Amino acid sequence: MALSQRLFDAIVDGNAQLAKSLVEEELRAGADPMALVAETMIPAMDQVGKLFQEEEFFVPELLLSGRAMKAAMEPLRPLLAAAGAKPAGVVIAGTVKGDLHDIGKNLVISMLEGAGFKIIDLGTDVSPQKFIDAIREHQPQIICLSALLTVTMTAMKTTIDAVKEAGLRHSVKILVGGAPLSERYAMEIGADGYSETATEAVELARRLVRLEK
Amino acid sequence: MTTEFAPLLYSQLAVASADELIFGVARRPVRCGFGLEIGAGKVYPEVNFTLPTMIISDETWPEVCAHYDEIGRQVLARAAHLKAPGLVLEFELLPAMTERPEWGAEITRILKSHLANANQKWGLPCALRVTPTDIREKVKPPLMRRGEACEELFRSFELNAGAGADILSIESVGGKEVHDRALVQADIPAIAFALGVLAPRDMTWLWEQIRNICERHPGVVSGGDSACGFANTAMQLAGQKMLPEVLAAVVRAMSAARAIAAFEQGAVGPSKDCAYEGPIMKAIAGVPIAMEGKSAACAHFSPVGNIASAMCDLWSNESVQNVRLLSGNAPEAFTELLEYDCRLMNAATASGQAKALRDLLTVSDEWLSPQAAVLSPAATIEIASAIVAKTDPYDRAVAAGVAAVDILDRGRHEGHLSLGRKEAQWLERIKKELEALPSDWRELEARLEPEYGQLYDKASYGLE
Numbered sequence: 001m002a003l004s005q006r007l008f009d010a011i012v013d014g015n016a017q018l019a020k021s022l023v024e025e026e027l028r029a030g031a032d033p034m035a036l037v038a039e040t041m042i043p044a045m046d047q048v049g050k051l052f053q054e055e056e057f058f059v060p061e062l063l064l065s066g067r068a069m070k071a072a073m074e075p076l077r078p079l080l081a082a083a084g085a086k087p088a089g090v091v092i093a094g095t096v097k098g099d100l101h102d103i104g105k106n107l108v109i110s111m112l113e114g115a116g117f118k119i120i121d122l123g124t125d126v127s128p129q130k131f132i133d134a135i136r137e138h139q140p141q142i143i144c145l146s147a148l149l150t151v152t153m154t155a156m157k158t159t160i161d162a163v164k165e166a167g168l169r170h171s172v173k174i175l176v177g178g179a180p181l182s183e184r185y186a187m188e189i190g191a192d193g194y195s196e197t198a199t200e201a202v203e204l205a206r207r208l209v210r211l212e213k
Numbered sequence: 214m215t216t217e218f219a220p221l222l223y224s225q226l227a228v229a230s231a232d233e234l235i236f237g238v239a240r241r242p243v244r245c246g247f248g249l250e251i252g253a254g255k256v257y258p259e260v261n262f263t264l265p266t267m268i269i270s271d272e273t274w275p276e277v278c279a280h281y282d283e284i285g286r287q288v289l290a291r292a293a294h295l296k297a298p299g300l301v302l303e304f305e306l307l308p309a310m311t312e313r314p315e316w317g318a319e320i321t322r323i324l325k326s327h328l329a330n331a332n333q334k335w336g337l338p339c340a341l342r343v344t345p346t347d348i349r350e351k352v353k354p355p356l357m358r359r360g361e362a363c364e365e366l367f368r369s370f371e372l373n374a375g376a377g378a379d380i381l382s383i384e385s386v387g388g389k390e391v392h393d394r395a396l397v398q399a400d401i402p403a404i405a406f407a408l409g410v411l412a413p414r415d416m417t418w419l420w421e422q423i424r425n426i427c428e429r430h431p432g433v434v435s436g437g438d439s440a441c442g443f444a445n446t447a448m449q450l451a452g453q454k455m456l457p458e459v460l461a462a463v464v465r466a467m468s469a470a471r472a473i474a475a476f477e478q479g480a481v482g483p484s485k486d487c488a489y490e491g492p493i494m495k496a497i498a499g500v501p502i503a504m505e506g507k508s509a510a511c512a513h514f515s516p517v518g519n520i521a522s523a524m525c526d527l528w529s530n531e532s533v534q535n536v537r538l539l540s541g542n543a544p545e546a547f548t549e550l551l552e553y554d555c556r557l558m559n560a561a562t563a564s565g566q567a568k569a570l571r572d573l574l575t576v577s578d579e580w581l582s583p584q585a586a587v588l589s590p591a592a593t594i595e596i597a598s599a600i601v602a603k604t605d606p607y608d609r610a611v612a613a614g615v616a617a618v619d620i621l622d623r624g625r626h627e628g629h630l631s632l633g634r635k636e637a638q639w640l641e642r643i644k645k646e647l648e649a650l651p652s653d654w655r656e657l658e659a660r661l662e663p664e665y666g667q668l669y670d671k672a673s674y675g676l677e
Binding site: 055056058059063064098099102103106107123125149151152153154155158180 | 266309397400635639
């Protein structure tokens with residue numbers, strides 16, 4: 001089996017150790033780091049997302065693949081940085097003020113990382129000001145807001161309004177997600193996108209970053 | 214002043230067999246509120262409600278109070294209209310109402326005045342359960358025994374007890390910081406550590422504090438906890454096909470090892486509605502339990518709609534927003550729905566057919582989902598027996614998990630439970646991982662330290 005296929009399979013199977021050693025082997029054989037990521041590793045994570053959507057994978061398998069991707073990226077990171085490669089995008093994620101739930105947010109983060117995004121995780125109970133400070137500091141393309149409670153989803157609007165007021169709305173796309181939300185609510189509060197699942201969030205983030213470019 | 218209390222250690226069941234596990238009847242009924250006796254023969258509705266989507270702030274506070282006032286008035290009027298023989302209102306505080314304990318206490322006073330009025334006007338036996346939010350996880354890693362959030366939480370308990378709560382409860386989160394990660398990774402050793410070591414250690418400490426608060430407020434009873442943040446998270450993720458259902462079923466059973474800690478620290482019930490592990494508590498401690506199922510579809514879906522009521526003493530709707538429906542507002546509509554469910558159960562009891570109805574409620578769900586399979590009266594006895602055969606909470610959690618796997622495995626091999634290929638593979642995997650767990654939790658703690666050690670504050674669990 002070709003080395004790249006073995007690397008692809010190692011990521012899909014969630015075998016972090018093997019994925020990392022295969023990347024090292026590829027590099028020794030003279031592989032182009034950027035091509036390795038774009039042509040083998042990201043397609044492997046796309047396959048993982050597909051298997052998840054088809055209900056062939058549960059979240060634990062998806063996370064294992066994410067870990068394998070992360071491990072495989074380790075030897076590549078310095079080479080990609082030296083070559084001037086940039087992440088697929090920079091994303092700030094957080095659960096809004098008043099809400100302590102973070103499982104959904106963490107799943108989205110894991111999927112976005114697997115797709116090559118750089119993530120700044122602000123945690124839970126994040127105030128609008130904290131989002132604003134992070135936007136100024138990290139200059140992301142996207143911010144992801146999460147909420148689980150009907151009485152905290154209103155903090156998403158407060159956050160979006162605060163970002164507008166700070167004069168930063170034009171510089172970021174805002175994605176929202178969480179059990180009580182709907183596409184309609186997302187539009188009503190002025191978000192750029194809503195996704196019901198973590199895998200859909202990746203597609204949405206890619207689309208929004210492409211539009212940005 | 215607090216009286217001397219010797220913590221219990223359950224080593225046998227409160228019931229002789231599954232036949233004694235039946236709705237409306239608990240070995241140790243609880244009297245509380247305005248003449249209500251729970252678990253003494255009848256099932257009562259426990260009505261739970263929340264605000265519609267709105268901001269909670271100083272500006273909106275009068276509107277918040279008006280909502281709870283309207284809910285209290287309408288729910289009790291509906292209960293009286295339907296001649297309900299009794300009722301519990303549950304006020305589950307929202308985080309902002311726990312962070313500012315005076316807010317929570319104000320709502321408690323409003324609801325209690327409606328209950329007092331209903332009792333006086335219609336002779337309705339009734340009680341108020343108050344459940345502050347466990348806000349101790351606000352900081353990372355959570356500080357369970359000290360810090361601002363912890364102080365606010367206990368002030369909330371005190372103020373609510375003083376403002377009219379009859380039953381105190383909580384959905385405690387000790388160990389959840391580890392369990393959250395472990396669960397989504399289906400990391401059985403870490404799940405066992407969270408449910409068998411961290412959570413019981415926190416609950417043992419926490420429920421001692423709650424018991425002391427109740428002792429300072431005569432008439433207020435120490436209710437029970439819920440593994441909502443653990444097993445219900447698993448149930449919801451399984452419902453969305455994010456986790457295997459068999460994992461959710463095993464986590465449910467294991468969570469009972471944690472729940473029993475409250476009763477060993479003097480909680481008397483009724484346990485929380487969302488504690489689907491309640492029947493196991495009823496079997497071990499003999500306490501009355503609240504449950505929720507089909508009538509909680511307003512809050513979340515579940516595969517245990519009927520079976521959840523088979524052994525309940527209070528029947529709840531979990532939570533519903535105060536929004537207008539065609540019939541009336543949602544909380545009063547759900548009062549009616551719950552009361553009709555209770556009427557049927559109470560009529561079955563009155564006509565000597567309670568066991569027949571219990572069995573129908575059981576078999577209608579039992580083998581359609583692994584999560585229902587571990588909730589039958591027979592499964593309850595099996596899991597409860599495995600728990601009381603051990604004394605250490607970790608051993609109990611593992612034993613409960615093994616018992617759940619055995620129930621599912623047997624159900625599968627006997628042709629009752631149909632599992633898809635993936636679910637069957639997961640059951641095998643869970644079984645092997647449970648069998649491979651070390652007998653000493655300290656060995657597990659050391660093994661998990663590199664990945665999970667930074668997630669929890671060891672002093673919060675007495676582990677330093």
